[in-house]
Amino acid sequence: MEKNNKLIELKNIVVEFDGERVIDDMSLYIGDGEFVTLLGCSGCGKTTTLRVIAGFIQPQSGEVFFDSKNINGVPPYKRSVNTIFQRYALFPNYNVYDNIAFGLRVNKVPEKEIEQRVSEMLKLVNLQGFEKRSITKLSGGQQQRVAIARAVINRPKVLLLDEPLAALDLKLRKDMQKELKNIQRQLGITFIYVTHDQEEALSMSDTVVVMHEGKIQQIGKPVDIYNEPKNAFVADFIGESNIIDGVMEDDFKVKLDGKSFECLDKGFAKGEPVDVVIRPEDVDIVPAGQGMLRGVIKSVTFRGVHFEILIDVQDFMWMIQTTDEYKEGQEVDLKIDPDAIHIMKKSKYSGQFGDYSTYSDEMDALSEITEEDEE
Amino acid sequence: MNRKANIRQVLLNAPYTLWAAIFVVVPLLFVAYYAFTDSGGNFTLENLSNLSRYANVFKKSLLYSVIATIITLFIAYPFAYFMSKRSANVQRVQMMLVMLPMWMNLLIRTYSWTLILERNGIINNFLELFGIEPLKLIGTPGAVILGMIYNYLPYMILPIYTVLSKIDVSILEAAEDLGCNSFNKFRRVVLPLSISGVVSGIVMVFVPSVSTFYISQKLGSESEWLIGDNIEYLIKSTTDGMNVAAALSLVLMIIILASMAIMNRFADSSDGGMIV
Ligand SMILES: Nc1ncnc2c1ncn2[C@@H]1O[C@H](COP(=O)(O)OP(=O)(O)O)[C@@H](O)[C@H]1O
Numbered sequence: 001m002e003k004n005n006k007l008i009e010l011k012n013i014v015v016e017f018d019g020e021r022v023i024d025d026m027s028l029y030i031g032d033g034e035f036v037t038l039l040g041c042s043g044c045g046k047t048t049t050l051r052v053i054a055g056f057i058q059p060q061s062g063e064v065f066f067d068s069k070n071i072n073g074v075p076p077y078k079r080s081v082n083t084i085f086q087r088y089a090l091f092p093n094y095n096v097y098d099n100i101a102f103g104l105r106v107n108k109v110p111e112k113e114i115e116q117r118v119s120e121m122l123k124l125v126n127l128q129g130f131e132k133r134s135i136t137k138l139s140g141g142q143q144q145r146v147a148i149a150r151a152v153i154n155r156p157k158v159l160l161l162d163e164p165l166a167a168l169d170l171k172l173r174k175d176m177q178k179e180l181k182n183i184q185r186q187l188g189i190t191f192i193y194v195t196h197d198q199e200e201a202l203s204m205s206d207t208v209v210v211m212h213e214g215k216i217q218q219i220g221k222p223v224d225i226y227n228e229p230k231n232a233f234v235a236d237f238i239g240e241s242n243i244i245d246g247v248m249e250d251d252f253k254v255k256l257d258g259k260s261f262e263c264l265d266k267g268f269a270k271g272e273p274v275d276v277v278i279r280p281e282d283v284d285i286v287p288a289g290q291g292m293l294r295g296v297i298k299s300v301t302f303r304g305v306h307f308e309i310l311i312d313v314q315d316f317m318w319m320i321q322t323t324d325e326y327k328e329g330q331e332v333d334l335k336i337d338p339d340a341i342h343i344m345k346k347s348k349y350s351g352q353f354g355d356y357s358t359y360s361d362e363m364d365a366l367s368e369i370t371e372e373d374e375e
Numbered sequence: 376m377n378r379k380a381n382i383r384q385v386l387l388n389a390p391y392t393l394w395a396a397i398f399v400v401v402p403l404l405f406v407a408y409y410a411f412t413d414s415g416g417n418f419t420l421e422n423l424s425n426l427s428r429y430a431n432v433f434k435k436s437l438l439y440s441v442i443a444t445i446i447t448l449f450i451a452y453p454f455a456y457f458m459s460k461r462s463a464n465v466q467r468v469q470m471m472l473v474m475l476p477m478w479m480n481l482l483i484r485t486y487s488w489t490l491i492l493e494r495n496g497i498i499n500n501f502l503e504l505f506g507i508e509p510l511k512l513i514g515t516p517g518a519v520i521l522g523m524i525y526n527y528l529p530y531m532i533l534p535i536y537t538v539l540s541k542i543d544v545s546i547l548e549a550a551e552d553l554g555c556n557s558f559n560k561f562r563r564v565v566l567p568l569s570i571s572g573v574v575s576g577i578v579m580v581f582v583p584s585v586s587t588f589y590i591s592q593k594l595g596s597e598s599e600w601l602i603g604d605n606i607e608y609l610i611k612s613t614t615d616g617m618n619v620a621a622a623l624s625l626v627l628m629i630i631i632l633a634s635m636a637i638m639n640r641f642a643d644s645s646d647g648g649m650i651v
């Protein structure tokens with residue numbers, strides 16, 4: 001089969017609810033067989049984007065293409081995409097077998113073939129022997145598998161998955177991540193996956209689409225998104241980042257905190273103000289006098305694999321991750337290599353993120369709770 | 376521990392059990408007693424064996440109430456369906472309108488229909504304006520069935536609306552997503568999920584319809600009298616009426632229980648909660 005590198009294309013999609021813009025001029029294409037993840041915090045428009053692709057929402061403006069054909073106005077039941085809904089949405093009046101067989105029955109596939117394909121599916125999702133089980137008597141993980149089988153059995157070209165693992169506990173989530181990835185490889189179909197969990201996005205996807213406030217912030221491979229975030233929002237959202245104000249002095253030369261640093265970036269104007277991203281694991285702590293920046297250790301937290309250390313450098317709080325232990329109050333130097341530095345153009349998010357002065361565990365825990373509550 | 380819990384359960388249930396005993400079981404025993412005795416209090420089967428006189432009345436009662444129930448269902452289902460799709464505010468208002476007639480006494484509601492259907496009633500007066508001969512509306516089987524439908528429609532709408540409004544929107548979207556057009560979505564998902572409400576509605580309309588009285592007296596003719604009217608007449612107007620009326624009630628009760636059992640079979644197979 002020839003791979004179409006634009007199986008689905010969104011062009012300048014705008015969606016408004018009660019005059020409020022929820023998707024703002026979104027353009028995106030998705031290749032055949034690709035695993036694409038829409039990543040963003042709750043309310044940024046991920047579900048809405050999926051619903052536009054599935055056909056449940058007509059965008060106020062913009063076009064949706066499927067296989068190069070405009071499908072605006074094509075109702076959901078005529079689109080060759082299937083959805084795994086945020087809360088599974090299984091049919092409570094049918095048992096496991098009948099749920100999975102649903103799509104084939106609607107399309108009048110002979111019962112004989114249905115039987116064979118359902119048993120294939122039960123094997124794929126590891127639910128053999130559950131045919132007669134009532135949906136209400138299944139655990140969350142099992143319902144999840146039925147939802148997958150019910151969608152995949154129709155051999156859609158595209159599977160839309162809306163936070164399919166959000167309701168599962170951590171251990172099960174990890175297992176299901178692997179299984180979903182396997183299923184996708186095995187079937188070779190396109191997955192458009194929605195999550196607010198950046199780790200999940202980075203570990204599963206071929207391509208990650210970072211969204212915020214209805215806009216795409218960055219599209220790229222997981223590694224590129226991590227190593228070369230486009231703006232302060234992405235840098236902060238994906239992993240931890242120190243984001244410092246800097247000025248480009250020349251190609252490969254950036255000035256921050258009054259010191260000149262070598263870097264690998266070029267193409268900026270001389271004297272252009274920029275955001276400088278330095279990941280916490282890329283900074284070395286060295287004895288005072290041997291590094292480039294002088295600071296005082298403000299806090300040390302043990303995180304298992306590493307220590308998380310906050311260092312005050314000229315009133316800017318850096319986060320550094322290291323396996324060596326240091327003491328609070330100690331004066332140290334930071335050593336930063338050229339390949340640890342990533343330069344970003346200034347954006348509307350500049351100055352909002354990347355300073356750990358207000359950072360605390362408590363806030364982290366709080367934000368996690370609210371995120372889970374919303375699911 | 377288990378025993379304790381049991382005792383507590385019994386104590387908690389005591390008021391209800393007492394209530395049921397006094398107001399449900401005892402009257403039933405009285406009915407049975409009267410049905411099997413004559414006016415002197417001696418045991419007899421005559422009351423029951425003489426009931427064949429009422430065979431036609433039974434048939435008519437059943438026929439009218441079945442017709443009324445079916446028509447009510449076909450009016451109530453679409454109504455409940457479209458109501459459940461409206462915005463929350465519209466749903467509230469529509470619900471009010473459905474319930475409104477229930478706040479009025481059944482006698483008054485039925486009496487007002489006579490004003491509409493009478494020889495000199497509103498409809499015939501209106502037709503007269505166009506020179507149309509007055510129609511015989513009142514005193515017909517149609518009028519009796521109309522009265523039943525009008526009076527019991529809310530009891531059909533409410534349970535159906537309740538189950539329909541509980542169906543999760545995402546389940547309907549899942550059906551669409553899996554290839555259902557509107558018709559398939561209705562047939563394969565909405566209808567099966569609403570069967571329990573339909574069954575409750577049928578029972579709640581059929582039971583009062585089959586035992587109805589007054590409606591048939593007011594809107595029907597002498598010959599449209601139903602079982603309920605006969606029971607009422609027997610009790611009020613004849614000396615040994617109580618015993619025959621009790622026999623009639625007993626048979627009617629058996630018919631009702633049998634039809635409820637049949638309906639419950641449907642509800643069970645569709646795995647739904649019954650209201651009755
Ligand atoms: N049917 C709707 N009516 C009004 N507002 C909506 C509707 N659906 C979503 N929204 C709003 O659109 C925004 C994006 O929602 P959504 O796409 O569900 O976000 P996400 O899936 O990324 O959490 C939210 O602010 C949400 O409140």
Ligand SMILES: [Mg+2]
Binds near residue numbers: 046086163
């Ligand atoms: Mg969502």
